Structures are given as structure tokens and as C-alpha cells.
Amino acid sequence: MTVTNEPFTGDRYERLKKSVDILASDPSMVGGEPPYNADGIRAFAKSVEQLRLLDGLTDYDANTVNLLVALDFMQGPERMAWRVYDMLTANPQTPHRDHDNEIAVVYTIVGILHMVIGAWLPPDPWRTLNRLAADTNEAYDVLKLESGNAGDHLKAAIDNVNDAIEALR
Structure with a gap:
């Protein structure tokens, strides 16, 4: 090369x-x-x-x-x-x-990530969203110990994932 x-x-x-x-x-x-x-x-x-x-x-x-x-x-x-x-x-x-x-x-970068996830989302969105919710909650538990507003952004992401899970029910 x-x-x-x-x-x-x-x-x-x-x-x-x-x-x-x-x-x-x-x-x-x-x-x-x-x-x-x-x-x-x-x-x-x-x-x-x-x-x-x-x-x-x-x-x-x-x-x-x-x-x-x-x-x-x-x-x-x-x-x-x-x-x-x-x-x-x-x-x-x-x-x-x-x-x-x-x-x-x-x-x-978030928009591009959204495109990637949307393109290769497994056929079971329920399982995927539940896994994403668990990972996001885990990340929030770590991030809320950091100073700054990153925890607020992640908290909003958690709410959006939870809303998506509720919409699938």
C-alpha cells in the first residue's frame, strides 16, 4: 500500500x-x-x-x-x-x-452512529433496545460521577431509549 x-x-x-x-x-x-x-x-x-x-x-x-x-x-x-x-x-x-x-x-458523530445502527439493526429491536438501555444506564452510573453536563446528555439518551422500548410494547 x-x-x-x-x-x-x-x-x-x-x-x-x-x-x-x-x-x-x-x-x-x-x-x-x-x-x-x-x-x-x-x-x-x-x-x-x-x-x-x-x-x-x-x-x-x-x-x-x-x-x-x-x-x-x-x-x-x-x-x-x-x-x-x-x-x-x-x-x-x-x-x-x-x-x-x-x-x-x-x-x-451521533447522527452518523444513528445511521450505522439503523442500517445493521438486528431483526429483534426489542432485545437490542433493552441491551442498549442496560448499557446506557451502566454508562450513566459511571458518568454521573464526572463533573460537567455529560451526565445530563446521557440521562436524556436513557429517557429516549426507554421511550422507544415502551413504544414497542
Whole structure:
């Protein structure tokens, strides 16, 4: 795999596709298991473009989102959800990038996570939502010990998951 150090050109979606092409050309991605293989990550980038999920971000923030979601996608929705959790904590492990609009960055990552979960939601949404509720409640128990308002955001997510579970009953 040959990678040049030239800057990516084009709009935010073209830059996403170029970065995804580099990742997809890795031999481990070519032979990987769907949907987290070369074809899957290319389809992922195409879906982000079709849904225009990067619209509204500055180019700087779009570059950040492009990098994070492409790398996190390869590890699955759990990693993407962790990224949102991490970015909302008082001491995130995600490197600080002085975003133009940090809330817009997190919101966009959540929207992309929503797309991924919706695309590969198992046929049993009841079980999936109950598992998600348990995981979210567990994360809230940990997060409420942190300072800041990340716990409030997670509490709102818990309420939304519980509402979805009730709607299925």
C-alpha cells in the first residue's frame, strides 16, 4: 500500500471517500468480515455523503469527524458510541482539536452512529433496545460521577431509549 503525503482536495465528502479508500486498500480490510471490510467502509462513506451528514460543519470540523468516524466505523458501533461518550466527559481520551463548534461535531458523530445502527439493526429491536438501555444506564452510573453536563446528555439518551422500548410494547 502506497500512501502519499499530499493534502486531500475536494469537498468534505470527497475527502472522506479518499481517506476511506486508503483504509479500504489495506489487505486486512479487503479480506475482512462484512460490514466492517473494504466494501463496508466504502458503502459507509457513500451513505454519509448521500445523507449529507457532514453539512453544517466547518471544513476543519468536517475533517475531524471524517477521521474519527472512518477509524471508529472499522471497530463497530460500540466504538462510535464510546467516542461520543468520551468527547462528553470532563477528561476525554480523544485528542483535543479546538473545534469550531464542538457540539456540532458530537451531534454529527451521533447522527452518523444513528445511521450505522439503523442500517445493521438486528431483526429483534426489542432485545437490542433493552441491551442498549442496560448499557446506557451502566454508562450513566459511571458518568454521573464526572463533573460537567455529560451526565445530563446521557440521562436524556436513557429517557429516549426507554421511550422507544415502551413504544414497542
